[in-house]
Amino acid sequence: MNWKRTAGALLAGGWLAVGAGCAHAPPRLTPDVEAKLAATPGGYLSGSVVGWEQVAVLNRSDFIWGLAFSPVGGRVGYTRLGAKQYFLSIWSLGSPPKLLADPVINTYEFDVEGVAFSPDGSLVATAGKDGVVRLFDAATGAPRGERRTEEPLGTVAFHPNGKWLVVGSLKGLLTVLSAPGLEYASEERGHSALVSAVAFAPDGTLYSGSWDKHVRAWHTGLETVRPGVARVHFERRDGSAVLNGTVGGKAPVSLVLDARVPAIVLTSAAASAAGIDAASLKETLNLPGALGTTAARLARNQSLRFKSLVLEGVDVAVCDSCVPKGSQGVLGSPFTDKVEVTFDEVTQEAILKLKSGAPEGARGVETLVLTQRSDFTFPAHVSDVTVDASGQRLGVGLSEQLPERNRDVYEREKKKVQEPQGPNNTGALVDAHSGQVLHKWPLHHGVVSSAAISPDGHSLASGGWDKRVYLFTEGSEAPRGEHEFGWSVRRVRFSPDGHYVGVAAWTPQVASASGDSDPAAVLLDVRYTQPTVVTPAEGAATAR
Template sequence: MTSRWRAVLLAGGLLAGGCAHRSPLVTPDVEARLAQAPGAFLAGRTAGLEQQAVLNRLDFIWGLAFAPQGSRLAYTRLGNKSYFLSIWDLGPPPKLLADPTINPYEYDVEGVDFSPDGALVATAGRDGSVRLFDAATGALKGERRTEEPLGVVAFHPGGKWLVVGSLKGLMTVLSVPGLEYASEERGHGGPVSALAFAPDGTLYSGGWDKHVRAWRTGMEAVRPGQARVRFERRGGSAVLGGTVNGKAPVSLSLDARAPAVVLSSEAATAAGIDVPFLKETLNVPGPLGTTSARLARGQTLRFKSLELSGVDVAVCDSCVPQGSQGVLGAPFTERVDVAFDEVTQEAVLTLKSGAPEGPGAAETLVLAPRSDFTFPAFVSDVTVDARGLRLGVGLSEQKPERNREVYERERKGVDEPQGAFNAGAVVDAQSGQVLAKWPLHRGVVATAAISPDGRSLASGGWDKRVYLFTEGEDGARGEHEFDWSVRRVRFSPDGRWLGVAAWTPQVVSGDSDPAAVLFGVRYAEPTVERRR
């Protein structure tokens, strides 16, 4: 353990003989009943919060999640030059297990979730990548670059699939651990702000389009003869994103006049093509005249679920337009129809044969619309209780988008307004009815976490506050103020803990206010219940 992290642990009281996993707010009798019933959780009216451990006082903390068994916690943090994934074993005694790098600091990483067995941690970032890490060692176990910047990620309860949500409304299903493309839905008209699975596999998604949508999930045999991929206009050409040989993501210019599918030498090498050992050549016209390009036969192009095998690829740097890594020429357009949806900025690719190539249909997880709940405010967060009956929803009358105007108000100490829908709300998962809401926050409510029993709600906002509410009470049962914006609150699966992720102003001494904090949740008369 580094001296820096030892200092952080000592500052939070974690190395001073305390126990972060066994809450001092729970009696030994209740503790024993929880231990005897795996998957059980505390239920009853909450009565307050007590700070138990400070895990970080140095960084901006973005996303936070508990492992399903509750013994581990992970958060994403912004370091000096990179984002990191900090994975903790909550003890006893508490221990920082791993702190791997995720991606450069330019790309925010807010999405983080544990697999149902607790063995993997997934992250989703604005660089468009979803990554899988070993939850014990922090080793990178898988990575996939998607077409759009990502904000959220959630594992399906079965553990074999996960869903990522983009800042442009796309929800993509990927396999685990291979992160292979399975299916997708354009679920929202704007950023997908939240993804949460109920135990029965129902997926709830929230968005800045002021909707919470429920999705049935199920396995279907899919024979994909069509795919929708993002495209850009560059220099008069449409540029599509795909992969070559399942290895290299590439940007490819569409040009039916070109007599070949062409790759740059760098892209070909990344795809596993040993360019210097290619013997065959093909004459390819380019801006500098005809080039004798090396030819790699029998390669594979993939555009999400649409796969083209047996593609001959010419390797020619001078034949590739600036801003792309290859050209989709006549051999591609002879096999695939391309139509452009200018509204969604997607190219619709359809096999002319009408059936996919290669092996038969594959069983994949697909999303089907079930319900659509509309709110008079932006949806910033959605969580589900242990039985899938109630949702915790974060609502904001102002768009939860940080900009210069927001920073200027914060710098000047100007309070944001309160509003009827600047609130955390408890919502019925079947009907979408708001059962209770508490509009105490000023300005954006960034996050809302429902307790496992569905009776209490924690919310956090850009007003630097975390509140704890319980049903039947108008006021807060607990309150804590941070030094800057609160980004995420989450109950542990057993209901004993509330984890909070916040930003902290960075100071030269490194002794900033808490940013990743573990609170003990106090219950008036706790009982122990089991998931059904």
Template sequence: MKVVRGAVALLVGGWVAVGSSGCAHAPPRVSPELSARLDAEPGTWLSGSAAGLVPRAVLNNKDFIWGLAFAPQGARVAYSRLGSKSYFLSVWELGSAAPTLLADPAINPNEFDVEGVAFSPDGAWVATAGKDGVVRLFDAATGALKSERRTEEPLAVVAFHPVLPWLVVGSYKGLMTVLSSPALEYGSEERGHVGQVSALVFAPDGTLYSGGWDKHVRAWRTAVEALRPGQARTRFERRAGSVVLGGTMNDKAPLSFAVDARAPALVLTREAAASAGIDVPFLQETVNVPGPLGTVAARLARAQSLRFKSMRVEGVDVAICDACVPQGLQGVLGAPFSERVEVAFDEVTQEAVLALKGGPSDSAPTVEALVLARRSDFTFPAFVSDVTVDARGQRLGVGLSEQKPERDRAVYERERKGVEEPQGPFNAGVIVDAGSGQVLSKWPLHHGVVATAAISPDGRSLASGGWDKRVYLFTEGDAGAKGEHRFDWSVRRVRFSPDGRWVGVAAWTPQVASRDGDSDPAAVLLDVAYTSPTVEGLGASGASAAQ
């Protein structure tokens, strides 16, 4: 499908924005009157046929930009950027004046990619999810780190529930983990996809949509339930002949344990015991534990608690002995543990399945957690790279790629040689009915991987970006693009703002040697132009109403 380009091109530091309407002028921005109404009436958005994208601001022209998200409330945008030694989280205040950088905290070392970025519903917090497996929560105004939690698998995406204090992270191995907000305590989990979870997004009613490299988009019902869990699945590894599990002692200290049913006790090192809140010097009882040089009289802490995700083992006695724990670990799960917990190993997922023998007791405390239950499953003939949802929760924007969206040496070699990837019927951004999975509109203009697709709040338009260095804007009923914006390297993420006024773009930029370190635009804010726009919002019944 050929795009007819207009006569006007805007050049900003190497970034080309080409209109497709064929007119001699850039499409008009939203009027000040409509902007004032959007500011005065939170929860409203623009509706109409998209007419084009107009450059508003370049937020970054130095770095590779990975993930990008707008705040549901408040005019803020955040993105993850790759610095020389670390990834950083840049948070900007938007509005009528020029954008202002609020915070730019470091996230993690630069060898661990950070693609997942999401704001809390009130815009006060920003969560990041990185390939180091850590979820971090930052204050959006100051950049201060509020909390963090290490999970078992490298993470790709994150999303907040629109009302309840929970968030969900998706891993490169298909696991979807529910954590509380802002404490990031474990709630529940589902193995939602085979391979990478490429997208997570909540609809206003709490339905969660997930996309994956297994070519599926799945819808999940969500509800808070009181659980008395008697089973848990947790990753395991083998070290020097020992099976190693991760658990938490007294809900304070995440620890690594060797599983050894031959050991007569559950053992901790002194440092691990202290981190679990055990005051070792004041312990009076001792127990004999075999050590490498003979029997050790180890101090004994009674009635401690051990937790593996949501499964608790209460009333465990713990011996404190440094010499009795293998080097590099913090504890040993000995015979008293094996007597109470059955352990099986799933070699396919590399998970240990733990189950309390006899199940949880009636007196065991319940744990409230957000639980995911599969509602529907939509299969596509291409890899799903991105999923977004409109303001009503009725339509999805989906990015599809016939080629697996995984950057490898072959991809870089083709780019270096200037080899253009082919177009294909499912290298496309599509609009999908959220209830049935029916494809309502499809635009296969991109060459190669479509990395991202953002649906407008009114569900009528779609912005897509790809490794062909292009961002397109489409609107339903029109087979051609309403705008085309070219960048100098791969586009990673596009997103509409919640009110539909702006589109944010995250892209990589070639590193250009210059005195000030400037390169080509990589984080960009665009104004969206509409034909005869109106303002809409959700009434008390949740139905859309024109205003």
């Protein structure tokens, strides 16, 4: 994408001065409300919404997947699919908006829908189908770390204290990682299907939504865990079990479990990724291989990690011919002598337990764990969950049709067949404690892909595959705002102060001299009747 051209377009009118020049535009914020909002840390607008106006088009060339606002710092970020790679575009919300960074995330084969800013606004996390969580500097886009998990990912959220983040997998797993180190902390198999959303309330309660038609609430608390047991994903391959671990704290590897091999073995590529310089190793160990006995180079005092289970001081042999094709290493007798391995075929997990228990003198590790508080069942697939500023209400997206894009969906779109409306194709306001639906608006045709609750908990923006975004407010059945896009809407989000709604959508690839198509990343200025500025303390007191 030509960012110079886009920036020029914004300066020429992409950031629109609306209201006074439009006879039917709802009123903008008055200068005194604008000033109070800017001067109130954590403050947000409250009141009945009466409409919105498009103020900026940030992208009109790409498929935009995920979008998030920074809690502080006035930034918005979205993930976009370029020609051959996914990118993270980070913008400041100035007048006009300014592109700050556009770093590469991963190759185009792996969708990246999860994006979230840290509470202090300094970091941006992404989560993609390649199973990798990545951190970027929110001002420069510089990479700040990454960790590969065991399952493809679709969503991510930071804990309010900024020390932890949670990622949701396409197979129902919720994984807690430390921030910014991205060390494994804990996990829960929270759902039986794809996790569509994870969102934290200010008190640390986590809400997770899934295509299994459930929203679950989780208490989060610190517990001391002794590093002697772990559950890890495994797969059967040619009659052997293959486990995923990490060598040297940085190299994820797939390892075949084989007690007949008298060593822990890595391929030369895996050893190099772990920081082992095989050429400089002097000691050797004779190992049987497909071509006979091999004198493998020996690297002593390495570390091997399987989530919370860590083996320190292990010796690792480097030998390509000793490792089965398609794997990166072998867990031989030095591993099986120390670790008891049992298999849970239902969850496809291997339970690893040190035979001697936790190492002598090893201290327990304080980590964040999830404990289920509530389970809300809905009559449709949950496509999105957001939480208001007080943590009392949820915005929930529901779809009667599974929100999965397949050939049938594309064929219907190609033929311009409109999906039906339904009572459960809707965005809904939901009580966060009881799960009661307080209000819903079944206006969309087909899949409702996203639902964003306003900070004050009284309004909702919903987006769907019918190319539309609606703005609703409590007490009114009719939408207060509507915006149409060229293709499917992927994500809608209110800014933390309630001033804007950001929309991520796909755009049709239209041939043009400029390379531009319909808007795909858009900022909408939300308008209120008699808005007030609420502080976090006032919002919490009102909720109680």
